[in-house]
Amino acid sequence: MRTMKFVGLCLFLSLLLACKKDEDNSNCEKLEATWLCESWMEDSEEFLGPSEVITSSEIEFKTLTDSQGDYVWNIAYLLGGPELVIGAYVVNDNCNQVTLTPKDGAPTTYNFHFQDDFLFLEGDINNVDISLKFRKE
Secondary structure, eight states: OHHHHHHHHHHHHHHHHHHHHHHHHHHHHHHSSEEEEEEEEETTEEOBSTTSSEEEEEEEEOOOBTTEEEEEEEEEETTTEEEEEEEEEEEOTTSSEEEEEETTSOOEEEEEEEETTEEEEEEEETTEEEEEEEEEO
């Protein structure tokens, strides 16, 4: 009887620890998707809209391996047309910060969180307060 209790306790602890590990990685895994931009704020001013600087934006975070993966970011400007940014992304150990490094540019780091099917990226890039809201495609 004592052996059965011990085995049961070990199984319960194994399941508990396994579930805890899954929760830690869930934010990182949630990034792996295509996200459509619904708001692009710079210093509290909206830059996304049919007659704004940016007319549309979509980012795809490809499969994450360990703490890094590739991304493709399509940005359409009112003047100048579309821009395709291809690069790599790295997430921190807490899965609440992502660094985007385009192939031909400098890295930018954003704090991120999720609310329902929305992704929020926030950061201070070149002394500009950036706040982006994306909806999962």
